[in-house]
Amino acid sequence: MDETGKPTQHTARIEAFCDGVFAIAATLLVLEVRVPGHDAVTAAGGLWRALGQHWSSYAAYALSFVVIGIMWANHHIFGYIGRANHTFVMLNLALLCCVAFLPFPTAVLAQYLPSPEQRTAAAVLYGGTLTVTAVAYNAVWRYAAGGGRLLKRDADRRSVDAVTRE
Amino acid sequence: MDETGKPTQHTARIEAFCDGVFAIAATLLVLEVRVPGHDAVTAAGGLWRALGQHWSSYAAYALSFVVIGIMWANHHIFGYIGRANHTFVMLNLALLCCVAFLPFPTAVLAQYLPSPEQRTAAAVLYGGTLTVTAVAYNAVWRYAAGGGRLLKRDADRRSVDAVTRE
Amino acid sequence: MDETGKPTQHTARIEAFCDGVFAIAATLLVLEVRVPGHDAVTAAGGLWRALGQHWSSYAAYALSFVVIGIMWANHHIFGYIGRANHTFVMLNLALLCCVAFLPFPTAVLAQYLPSPEQRTAAAVLYGGTLTVTAVAYNAVWRYAAGGGRLLKRDADRRSVDAVTRE
Amino acid sequence: MDETGKPTQHTARIEAFCDGVFAIAATLLVLEVRVPGHDAVTAAGGLWRALGQHWSSYAAYALSFVVIGIMWANHHIFGYIGRANHTFVMLNLALLCCVAFLPFPTAVLAQYLPSPEQRTAAAVLYGGTLTVTAVAYNAVWRYAAGGGRLLKRDADRRSVDAVTRE
Numbered sequence: 001m002d003e004t005g006k007p008t009q010h011t012a013r014i015e016a017f018c019d020g021v022f023a024i025a026a027t028l029l030v031l032e033v034r035v036p037g038h039d040a041v042t043a044a045g046g047l048w049r050a051l052g053q054h055w056s057s058y059a060a061y062a063l064s065f066v067v068i069g070i071m072w073a074n075h076h077i078f079g080y081i082g083r084a085n086h087t088f089v090m091l092n093l094a095l096l097c098c099v100a101f102l103p104f105p106t107a108v109l110a111q112y113l114p115s116p117e118q119r120t121a122a123a124v125l126y127g128g129t130l131t132v133t134a135v136a137y138n139a140v141w142r143y144a145a146g147g148g149r150l151l152k153r154d155a156d157r158r159s160v161d162a163v164t165r166e
Numbered sequence: 167m168d169e170t171g172k173p174t175q176h177t178a179r180i181e182a183f184c185d186g187v188f189a190i191a192a193t194l195l196v197l198e199v200r201v202p203g204h205d206a207v208t209a210a211g212g213l214w215r216a217l218g219q220h221w222s223s224y225a226a227y228a229l230s231f232v233v234i235g236i237m238w239a240n241h242h243i244f245g246y247i248g249r250a251n252h253t254f255v256m257l258n259l260a261l262l263c264c265v266a267f268l269p270f271p272t273a274v275l276a277q278y279l280p281s282p283e284q285r286t287a288a289a290v291l292y293g294g295t296l297t298v299t300a301v302a303y304n305a306v307w308r309y310a311a312g313g314g315r316l317l318k319r320d321a322d323r324r325s326v327d328a329v330t331r332e
Numbered sequence: 333m334d335e336t337g338k339p340t341q342h343t344a345r346i347e348a349f350c351d352g353v354f355a356i357a358a359t360l361l362v363l364e365v366r367v368p369g370h371d372a373v374t375a376a377g378g379l380w381r382a383l384g385q386h387w388s389s390y391a392a393y394a395l396s397f398v399v400i401g402i403m404w405a406n407h408h409i410f411g412y413i414g415r416a417n418h419t420f421v422m423l424n425l426a427l428l429c430c431v432a433f434l435p436f437p438t439a440v441l442a443q444y445l446p447s448p449e450q451r452t453a454a455a456v457l458y459g460g461t462l463t464v465t466a467v468a469y470n471a472v473w474r475y476a477a478g479g480g481r482l483l484k485r486d487a488d489r490r491s492v493d494a495v496t497r498e
Numbered sequence: 499m500d501e502t503g504k505p506t507q508h509t510a511r512i513e514a515f516c517d518g519v520f521a522i523a524a525t526l527l528v529l530e531v532r533v534p535g536h537d538a539v540t541a542a543g544g545l546w547r548a549l550g551q552h553w554s555s556y557a558a559y560a561l562s563f564v565v566i567g568i569m570w571a572n573h574h575i576f577g578y579i580g581r582a583n584h585t586f587v588m589l590n591l592a593l594l595c596c597v598a599f600l601p602f603p604t605a606v607l608a609q610y611l612p613s614p615e616q617r618t619a620a621a622v623l624y625g626g627t628l629t630v631t632a633v634a635y636n637a638v639w640r641y642a643a644g645g646g647r648l649l650k651r652d653a654d655r656r657s658v659d660a661v662t663r664e
Contacts, residue, residue: 013185017238019511020189023518027526027598028193032201035530035605038613047610047619062595069591072515093235097228100193107201112213115204121213179351183404186355194359198367259401263394266359273367278379281370287379345517349570352521360525364533425567429560432525439533444545447536453545 011084014092015075021096022072025103029064032107033057053114060110064102067130071099071137077163081144082152091140098133105129177250180258181241187262188238191269195230198273199223219280226276230268233296237265237303243329247310248318257306264299271295343416346424347407353428354404357435361396364439365389385446392442396434399462403431403469409495413476414484423472430465437461509582512590513573519594520570523601527562530605531555551612558608562600565628569597569635575661579642580650589638596631603627 034057036050044050105126112122144150145160200223202216210216271292278288310316311326366389368382376382437458444454476482477492532555534548542548603624610620642648643658 013181013242015511016182016514017185017189019515020186020518021193023515024190024193024522025196026594027519027522028197030523030599030601031197031526031529033599033602035602035609038609041610041616047606047616047623051606051619051623061599065595065598066591069594073587073591076511089239093232093239096192096235097231100231101196101199101227103196104199104201108213108217111201111204112207118207118213121217125213125217179347179408182348183351183355186352187359190356190359191362194363197363255405259398259405262358262401263397266362266397267365267393269362270365270367274379274383277367277370278373284373284379287383291379291383345513345574348514349517349521352518353525356522356525357528360529363529421571425564425571428524428567429563432563433528433531433559435528436531436533440545440549443533443536444539450539450545453549457545457549 011078011081014084014089015078018075018078018092018096019072021100022068022075025100026065026068026072028103029061029068029106032103032110033061054110056113057110060106060113064106068099068102071133077141080152080160080163081150083150085150088140088144088150091136091143095133095136095140098129098136102129102133177244177247180250180255181244184241184244184258184262185238187266188234188241191266192231192234192238194269195227195234195272198269198276199227220276222279223276226272226279230272234265234268237299243307246318246326246329247316249316251316254306254310254316257302257309261299261302261306264295264302268295268299343410343413346416346421347410350407350410350424350428351404353432354400354407357432358397358400358404360435361393361400361438364435364442365393386442388445389442392438392445396438400431400434403465409473412484412492412495413482415482417482420472420476420482423468423475427465427468427472430461430468434461434465509576509579512582512587513576516573516576516590516594517570519598520566520573523598524563524566524570526601527559527566527604530601530608531559552608554611555608558604558611562604566597566600569631575639578650578658578661579648581648583648586638586642586648589634589641593631593634593638596627596634600627600631 034054036044036047036054040053041047041050044053105122105128109122109126112118142164145164148160151160200220202210202213202220206219207213207216210219271288271294275288275292278284308330311330314323314326317326366386368376368379368386372385373379373382376385437454437460441454441458444450474496477496480492483492532552534542534545534552538551539545539548542551603620603626607620607624610616640662643662646658649658
């Protein structure tokens with residue numbers, strides 16, 4: 001409660017919600033890695049070969065897990081932010097909407113990476129989603145840091161500027 | 167522990183559980199966005215066109231993500247609530263039961279929005295679920311705020327009334 | 333850290349893990365509610381009728397959500413517990429293993445409740461899982477409360493006995 | 499904030515993220531336990547028999563749940579760790595990437611354990627994933643404990659060495 005008797009927007013709660021979405025999105029990725037059916041195993045001549053044909057699924061899983069993980073790790077810049085307002089919450093939701101969408105382009109990439117005709121489209125979709133996510137990420141940070149709008153009072157100006165330039 | 171040696175119902179723990187259900191429900195939405203199969207891609211004449219035919223999936227995903235996100239953000243009114251009792255917990259469970267159900271009408275909407283005959287039914291189902299959710303939301307708040315039943319002692323009466331009128 | 337320099341087993345962290353499993357299991361239930369396909373809609377003569385044929389899915393979803401929710405709410409008895417040891421953690425894992433399994437008998441019940449021949453088997457499977465879960469729940473509590481083994485020092489004996497008798 | 503005005507890397511937040519991934523991965527396991535279809539039930543001569551044919555799914559579910567649960571429980575050694583740096587976060591992400599992948603080899607094991615020809619391959623895949631996970635687990639711990647790099651100052655040296663020898 002602040003002095004006016006309204007509950008203050010706890011950035012800790014927003015951060016916990018973001019962390020939750022990052023963790024769930026990363027863990028859901030594995031659901032897109034399909035188990036080869038009995039027919040596929042027989043056709044491929046054994047389980048190892050059938051599994052090997054899905055190499056793009058494992059690669060896409062690992063890639064997206066690392067991407068989401070690094071985004072989560074960089075998210076520690078939120079430690080500089082001490083307040084939140086309506087616009088900040090909405091920008092954050094837009095960022096989370098992109099992060100939670102990542103399992104879809106990952107699954108498309110996994111399925112169409114081995115296909116020479118569709119490979120480019122799948123890669124462009126994946127790269128495009130990452131680009132939009134990065135733009136949302138920057139929008140959140142620049143809104144919060146611009147003019148020190150939502151920063152903690154003791155945040156080091158030089159470190160904040162270094163993050164903005166990254 | 168309160169003075170009688172019984173554990174007090176921590177509203178913080180209820181809030182964390184609610185936040186968890188909101189975050190999981192929002193992130194599960196992406197599982198309903200299906201990857202077009204190889205046959206569909208061939209029939210549509212390329213991956214982009216096949217992806218484009220699923221426009222309603224992306225629209226439904228974004229809509230429901232924003233709806234759940236805004237409900238979560240408004241949930242900060244729980245900051246006014248300082249205590250919990252059995253009825254409050256049960257009303258909250260009813261609310262969460264609605265929120266966690268949202269991925270289903272979202273998937274129905276995604277699949278039947280492009281179909282002229284079924285479009286209305288899908289939209290009514292979606293709108294109906296949202297309405298029931300809003301009713302549950304109001305029931306939780308009105309029960310807690312009615313007569314200041316479960317409010318914190320320092321909660322500002324005017325702000326509370328403003329929330330109730332919303 | 334306790335006085336011997338070993339990290340104490342935080343019951344708060346165990347409780348958070350339990351809460352997480354309860355919240356995820358409850359929210360995953362919706363994935364078992366299937367969207368009727370275009371063929372089923374045509375065969376049933378409209379989306380409403382096709383949706384109506386899946387009444388058992390909605391009933392099973394609501395039932396299991398409420399069951400998991402009530403188990404979670406009763407879990408506040410953990411507020412009496414102040415310490416944890418290896419056996420307690422293992423008993424808790426057995427309980428969570430049952431809770432996290434519930435979406436499966438729920439899905440079986442949803443699919444075979446409308447089938448007169450298989451209805452009994454599906455209901456027995458569901459009831460059996462709930463019984464095993466209740467046994468695990470009691471084992472956790474009785475182990476912790478037996479002789480006051482893991483209780484907080486200020487826990488009220490009479491309230492604890494009342495929980496045990498429940 | 500530390501004295502230079504940079505946010506310190508909270509190990510509590512890393513631990514919460516890890517706990518989340520462990521809880522989600524364990525709870526997702528149940529999605530790989532498939533409900534037998536109406537045809538399979540008719541062919542098997544009843545729901546019980548059809549369910550009985552999927553014994554390997556239940557065994558694989560229980561095995562992996564216990565494995566993830568024990569890894570989570572052992573994770574309390576992180577209580578000794580007081581600081582975090584970039585390498586530590588990256589090693590942790592590699593560990594989580596393995597843990598979150600476990601539902602896949604579990605599903606392969608569930609499907610191919612009853613098949614005499616593919617059984618060995620499925621078991622080797624499962625065991626191999628567990629081995630890689632254990633290696634990542636050790637890498638995280640040894641990096642943090644090596645020379646006391648990231649340990650809390652009051653951590654008992656003898657207990658730490660005992661964990662390392664395990």
